[in-house]
Amino acid sequence: MKKERSLLRSIGIAVAIIVVLVVYAFAFSVTDVNFETTRSEERLTQLTRILRALAHPDIIEYDKEEMDVEVPFYMPCPEDGEPEIEVDKSGPYIVVDPPCAGPKEFVTINGFNFIPETRGPLNFIPPSGAKLQIGNFETNSDGEFEIKTELPNRQPVEEAQIIRATARMNVGSPRLSPLAWSTIDKILETVFLALLATTFGTLLAIFISFLAARNLMEEVKSPLTSVALSVLGWTVGIGLGIQVARWIGGFSESLSEDIIVILVGILISSLVIWLIVRWAVPAEEIKQPKLSVRIARLLALAVAAGLVLFVFNFIAYLGFYIGDYLEDNLGPFGFLGNFVFQLSDIFRMITPALAAMAVGGVLGSFSGRIGQLVSDSWSPNAVKFINVIVSGIAGATVFALVGAGIDWLYQIGDLTRTFYIPAGVGALLGMALALWVTPKRALPIGSVIYTITRTLLNATRSIEPLIYVIIFVVWVGIGPFAGALALGLHTTAALAKLYSEQVESILPGPLEAVQATGANRIQTIVYAVVPQIVTPYISFTMYRWDINVRMSTIIGFAGGGGIGFLLQQNIRLLDYRAASTQMIAIAIVVATMDYTSSILRKRFV
Amino acid sequence: MLEVKNLTKIYPGDVLALDKVSFKVEPGEFLACIGLSGSGKSTLLRCINRLVEPTAGEIVWNGVDITRASQDEMLRIRRKMGMVFQHFNLVSRSKVLTNVLAGRLGYVNPFMSVFNRFPKKDIDLAMQQLERVGITDQAYKRADELSGGQQQRVGIARAMVQEPEMILADEPVASLDPVLAHTIMQYLEQINKEDGVMILCSLHFLDLVHRYADRAIALNEGLLMFDGPPGEIDDEKFKEIYGKEAERIG
Numbered sequence A: 001m002k003k004e005r006s007l008l009r010s011i012g013i014a015v016a017i018i019v020v021l022v023v024y025a026f027a028f029s030v031t032d033v034n035f036e037t038t039r040s041e042e043r044l045t046q047l048t049r050i051l052r053a054l055a056h057p058d059i060i061e062y063d064k065e066e067m068d069v070e071v072p073f074y075m076p077c078p079e080d081g082e083p084e085i086e087v088d089k090s091g092p093y094i095v096v097d098p099p100c101a102g103p104k105e106f107v108t109i110n111g112f113n114f115i116p117e118t119r120g121p122l123n124f125i126p127p128s129g130a131k132l133q134i135g136n137f138e139t140n141s142d143g144e145f146e147i148k149t150e151l152p153n154r155q156p157v158e159e160a161q162i163i164r165a166t167a168r169m170n171v172g173s174p175r176l177s178p179l180a181w182s183t184i185d186k187i188l189e190t191v192f193l194a195l196l197a198t199t200f201g202t203l204l205a206i207f208i209s210f211l212a213a214r215n216l217m218e219e220v221k222s223p224l225t226s227v228a229l230s231v232l233g234w235t236v237g238i239g240l241g242i243q244v245a246r247w248i249g250g251f252s253e254s255l256s257e258d259i260i261v262i263l264v265g266i267l268i269s270s271l272v273i274w275l276i277v278r279w280a281v282p283a284e285e286i287k288q289p290k291l292s293v294r295i296a297r298l299l300a301l302a303v304a305a306g307l308v309l310f311v312f313n314f315i316a317y318l319g320f321y322i323g324d325y326l327e328d329n330l331g332p333f334g335f336l337g338n339f340v341f342q343l344s345d346i347f348r349m350i351t352p353a354l355a356a357m358a359v360g361g362v363l364g365s366f367s368g369r370i371g372q373l374v375s376d377s378w379s380p381n382a383v384k385f386i387n388v389i390v391s392g393i394a395g396a397t398v399f400a401l402v403g404a405g406i407d408w409l410y411q412i413g414d415l416t417r418t419f420y421i422p423a424g425v426g427a428l429l430g431m432a433l434a435l436w437v438t439p440k441r442a443l444p445i446g447s448v449i450y451t452i453t454r455t456l457l458n459a460t461r462s463i464e465p466l467i468y469v470i471i472f473v474v475w476v477g478i479g480p481f482a483g484a485l486a487l488g489l490h491t492t493a494a495l496a497k498l499y500s501e502q503v504e505s506i507l508p509g510p511l512e513a514v515q516a517t518g519a520n521r522i523q524t525i526v527y528a529v530v531p532q533i534v535t536p537y538i539s540f541t542m543y544r545w546d547i548n549v550r551m552s553t554i555i556g557f558a559g560g561g562g563i564g565f566l567l568q569q570n571i572r573l574l575d576y577r578a579a580s581t582q583m584i585a586i587a588i589v590v591a592t593m594d595y596t597s598s599i600l601r602k603r604f605v
Numbered sequence B: 001m002l003e004v005k006n007l008t009k010i011y012p013g014d015v016l017a018l019d020k021v022s023f024k025v026e027p028g029e030f031l032a033c034i035g036l037s038g039s040g041k042s043t044l045l046r047c048i049n050r051l052v053e054p055t056a057g058e059i060v061w062n063g064v065d066i067t068r069a070s071q072d073e074m075l076r077i078r079r080k081m082g083m084v085f086q087h088f089n090l091v092s093r094s095k096v097l098t099n100v101l102a103g104r105l106g107y108v109n110p111f112m113s114v115f116n117r118f119p120k121k122d123i124d125l126a127m128q129q130l131e132r133v134g135i136t137d138q139a140y141k142r143a144d145e146l147s148g149g150q151q152q153r154v155g156i157a158r159a160m161v162q163e164p165e166m167i168l169a170d171e172p173v174a175s176l177d178p179v180l181a182h183t184i185m186q187y188l189e190q191i192n193k194e195d196g197v198m199i200l201c202s203l204h205f206l207d208l209v210h211r212y213a214d215r216a217i218a219l220n221e222g223l224l225m226f227d228g229p230p231g232e233i234d235d236e237k238f239k240e241i242y243g244k245e246a247e248r249i250g
Helices: A002-030 A035-039 A041-054 A178-211 A224-255 A259-280 A291-329 A331-377 A380-410 A415-436 A445-462 A465-476 A480-504 A508-516 A521-558 A563-572 A576-604 B041-048 B071-079 B096-104 B110-114 B120-132 B148-160 B178-195 B206-212 B235-242
Strands: A060-073 A093-097 A106-112 A119-125 A132-138 A145-150 A161-176 B002-011 B015-025 B030-034 B056-061 B081-084 B166-170 B198-202 B215-220 B223-228
Touching: A035 A041, A041 A576, A060 A093, A060 A119, A093 A161, A106 A132, A106 A161, A132 A145, A161 A178, A178 A445, A178 A480, A178 A521, A178 A563, A178 A576, A224 A259, A224 A291, A224 A331, A224 A380, A224 A415, A259 A291, A291 A331, A331 A380, A380 A415, A445 A480, A465 A480, A465 A521, A480 A521, A508 A521, A508 B081, A521 A563, A521 A576, A521 B096, A521 B110, A563 A576, B002 B041, B015 B041, B015 B056, B015 B215, B030 B041, B030 B178, B030 B206, B041 B056, B041 B166, B041 B198, B071 B081, B081 B148, B096 B120, B096 B148, B120 B148, B148 B178, B166 B178, B178 B198, B178 B206, B215 B235, B223 B235
Parallel strands: B015 B223, B030 B198, B030 B215, B081 B166, B166 B198
Antiparallel strands: A060 A161, A093 A106, A106 A145, A119 A132, A119 A161, B002 B015, B002 B056, B215 B223
């Protein structure tokens, strides 16, 4: 028995080894592994050329001084024998041996009395005056050189032609070449691009990470009534929020002509908001207040929220004024004005999104609560009946929205197919769900949100920023802004995943303790989760900045700005010396980032 | 008054943690809960404030069935139940004062608390409770800089700022040395006697039960084995609760 098993085991191992070998063999054939090419002489010459160019980065330059040294040369030899050539040996001079030869013959060129350690081209100059390079020379420490070279294939002429050695000398002190300057310019752009991408990505990722944390979301459970109603609440709320924000945006735009109106508007609105919040948000509540008081408070808070939107818009317009003013009057620091201007623009842009999320959130959680209340207090059959209705409507709404999305993408323009059928299917599915689910059972809606979030994050993360940038380039044009957006998007997805894993690994004890005090969900997150994740969040953010700096060096390959743009250009132009400069710049920045981030991490973590 | 009726908890995977447990606790009573590790003591305490969802049974407190309370109602009920844990469960990177103030979260305005703004009254209350357990000077230190005994005092202060009517203590002294154990138990006793707070406390050592508890209940594999004054736990009862091979220490 035992023996049999060991035999089986050996066969198993043998099969496994064969399978592994076959897999590798296939991999070799798929990847065209061919080491013969690595030894081919032609390719090796090319490789050498490129490596040598790379080893001579174009960083430092001097003012050049050229000195031409010429010698007459006969091609072919005159019929009356080898010519006598007079050379002035007081300065640098060259001697060609033999002094005359036919085309494509080899001659030896010797130079004397040159400045030591200089270099330059050797040219053959026919009567037409064209320069035919026949070689390069480099003088030794005595100022001499010797080069054997092949003559060009030219029509023979009788008169003397010229062989010229051009000695190039550096004069003055070394300085950075224009290419080095443009490289520095672009590498700075690269670093700031990475900074912005990391900042935007981090801010978004923090919010998303809580939705993608299993330990927090698993506990979120709601009965179907509540889920369906809050889906409806969110949908209506988002639509309403965008409308309200648009209306307030239009209204504040009409008032934005006068800076005084803006200032007064901000002051008065802020005061009113403060008063409302003071009244409607009491510091402590021992007993639950009456329903009428709660409704009045809700209404007051809604007014306050509207005013907040108003203030946001006004702050944006104020920012435009200040930004414009600064840009015109700060001279070299005008970019500060642009900063204020762009920040204000971000403010104005996200106001509708914020409003949509806020109104959606309020309506969603409010209708969810009503659902919970209904589910808790009504009889099971009544709840089931209600469920069939609201779940049907919610299903229809969701599917109709999906249908609208599909219509927008594929431009079908057929209401039956993009609206009625999806809505009908959604309604049927919703009702079926309501009939299938036990009426009052709490559904693991948190796990559903968790799964959806995770899936979206994984999908977003699996596409490289280099590909996103192609889309963003179409949207915002070639340049670093497109790169920052692409990197930011990828950062959001990647960090949200890392962050959420941190949230999942926190100690459950403090969480339990804070929950036991009667804290609600958000309070629990702020008091028990956040303190535990601050340090890993900082450390991950730095790590990501590191990655982003590296990524941003190549994001330019796809039009995303930064140093990649230059690098790609130079590689395409076969200017390897320039490319080498840019690679060195990248190496320096990445190494510096690595070093600083490790130091900072040690200090903070 | 707290009345537990036929409380049953079955964890996923058909693990029966509590099997139809019923008992009553009078206001102001100090009830000890004993039993082996894994006998269901922690589950029992956590069912009472519904950190663990009971599977069946009722928990009636001041005339309200806790098991049927909605989520919102549950938050209001939890405010009046302080909880003290074996491993203290402080947020180690937060200040001691913040940890104590966390006990007020059920009362304060959620919006303001998110920005760490507490009313002055609450901060005073927190300092008072820290003074009561004798660690006012540690208030602004980080919680993980404190020793075990000090951390448990912070835990008690956190429960006390809730101005609770009941304290659930889940093996509050199991991680502490015997001397500290008595100090912590004395704080609980003081809270029980002076403030009249009902205390449900799970304990391992019988001498602590004898010394501090008015009454004891014992669990073995989810079943209630004993309910009576601690003095009644003789050797025979002891073997019934802890099993035949168990030997009495302390």
